[in-house]
Amino acid sequence: MKSSKVSRQARYEYEKSMHDLKKISRAGICIYNPSDFVVYAGVLKRYEGASVIAHIPHGVVEIADGAFTGYDKLVEVVIPDTVTTIGEKAFCGCTSIERINIPANVTSIKYKAFYGCTALRKIGFEKSNKSLYIEDSAFQLCSALETLDTKRDIEYIGKQAFAECFSLKNLFLRNKDQIFIDEGAFRNCNALVHTEIYSIVSAKYPFLDHCRTSSYSRLRRVTFNKRSYLKNSVCCGAPLSKMTKKCRNCGLKHIKRTF
Numbered sequence: 001m002k003s004s005k006v007s008r009q010a011r012y013e014y015e016k017s018m019h020d021l022k023k024i025s026r027a028g029i030c031i032y033n034p035s036d037f038v039v040y041a042g043v044l045k046r047y048e049g050a051s052v053i054a055h056i057p058h059g060v061v062e063i064a065d066g067a068f069t070g071y072d073k074l075v076e077v078v079i080p081d082t083v084t085t086i087g088e089k090a091f092c093g094c095t096s097i098e099r100i101n102i103p104a105n106v107t108s109i110k111y112k113a114f115y116g117c118t119a120l121r122k123i124g125f126e127k128s129n130k131s132l133y134i135e136d137s138a139f140q141l142c143s144a145l146e147t148l149d150t151k152r153d154i155e156y157i158g159k160q161a162f163a164e165c166f167s168l169k170n171l172f173l174r175n176k177d178q179i180f181i182d183e184g185a186f187r188n189c190n191a192l193v194h195t196e197i198y199s200i201v202s203a204k205y206p207f208l209d210h211c212r213t214s215s216y217s218r219l220r221r222v223t224f225n226k227r228s229y230l231k232n233s234v235c236c237g238a239p240l241s242k243m244t245k246k247c248r249n250c251g252l253k254h255i256k257r258t259f
């Protein structure tokens, strides 16, 4: 699947807003329009702006369920470092968002929070000493995402959290501790080439399933922390060959290493 292209009009509006924003910032004026945001007791309930850039006000602690659902003109969202929770379907179907930065205080990204953000190319994770919980389908169908490189501890990656990210080539999970990866977390990510998991993986079910489905697949091996416990392959659930450590079904090599 090709990633959706942002229309010329949306691009123009984006550039124009960026230009205006810079002008306004230089003038030292508040860079967002407070009436665009419906906020109650630290919870951003709803976005009502028309801008293609949403600067969420500083002080917001939670982005409520569905706060931005379907805002398909939104190209950029700036999340302040006061936010701890991104609610269910908060940005679901925001098909023009190109990048997102997850601030250090965010500890929970809920169900389908970024589901179907088909223009999302980059997710930045700020370094943090708090661990992050990514719920089921949180980034499912982010079909433009090419690299996922976590710079912070992630405690849990839910079912199909990154499934159908058809452009995902590079996957680096950089936990210090254990990470629990649930069933089908990276299902159908069939563009994967480099997969290195520095953390100690705990996985009951395959999570790289259908990533190596055709002869075009470039994913040949996946590297794990030596302390990970893997009984069967993480791709097909088939047993690993004792000699070669390859999946007996598709041949994906499972390497264990000390990082």
Ligand SMILES: [Zn+2]
Binding pocket: 233, 235, 236, 237, 238, 247, 248, 249, 250, 251, 252
């Ligand atoms: Zn396999």
